[in-house]
Amino acid sequence: MKLAAENAALRSKLLPFLGMFTCDTGGDLNEVTHFYHYKDLEQREAVRAAAAKDAQWQAFIDASRPHVAKQESRIMVESAAVYEALGKPGAAAFRSPPQTLPNNPVYEYRQYQLHPGYGSVPKLLAAFADGLPEKVAADRDGLLVAFAHSDVGVLNNVVELWRYPSAAACIKARVSARAVQKWRDTIAAVTPGVQQFQTSLLHPTAFSPWR
Known part of the structure; x- marks a missing residue:
């Protein structure tokens, strides 16, 4: 993380960097998750090819590699229907609220x-x-950051990323959602198609654009 912090500005210069997080609970500890936004695969290939030619970036990759035990990459496609239903613009346009x-x-x-x-x-x-609009209406603190499904990687995987002012606010929102009948009906409708559901609480790094 020290190396990543020292090269944070370079990461943002070379890549469409959205956020970097460490896991607090609910997942593998000592794991770092980061997000990027590409308009298409052609842009992704071009950006990564340019980064590979940057000597400072390659020096960072070489220095950080000994600290990595495992690495996984996935390509996700955002759900326009969900964003439209909630009146949200999508992950690339998300801006964290002012810090207090x-x-x-x-x-x-x-x-x-x-x-x-x-x-x-x-x-x-x-x-x-x-169903999400009524769930969101009952949650004053939660902000939807991203909603997407996998296109490359483990398929039929759907992810949501929400921001809360605290862990307590997150749990409070979950309790509130259970009282919304429309949301209960939504969960009842999708549960038969779900093999596994996991939720993790992540902390943004000091240099993450998403804070």
Whole structure:
């Protein structure tokens, strides 16, 4: 993390960097998760090729590699239907609210692993686009950062990323959502298609654009 902090400005210069987080609980500890936004695969290839030619970036990669035990990369496609239902612009346009003290925001990273097949993801996305607005209306603190499904990597994987001012606010929002009948109906509709559901609480790094 020290090396990443020292090269944070370079990362933002070379890559469409959105956020970097460490896991607090609910997932593998000593794990770092970071997000980038590309408009298409062509842009991704061009940006990564340019970064590979940058000597300072390659020096950072070489220096950090001994500290990495495992690395995984996924390409996710955002859900326009969910964003439209909530009136949200998408992950690239998300801006963290101004910092206030005391301030210890957490990001809840929710992952759904669905059954194989072409219909699993569309069914969940349609159900969430229908049910999320009422859930959000009952949650004053949560901010949707990203909603997407996997295109490369483990398929039929759907993720949500939400920002809360604190871990306590996150849990309070979850309790409030359980009292919303429309949201309860949504969960009942999608649960048969879900193999596994995991939620993790993440802390943004000091140099993360998403704070």
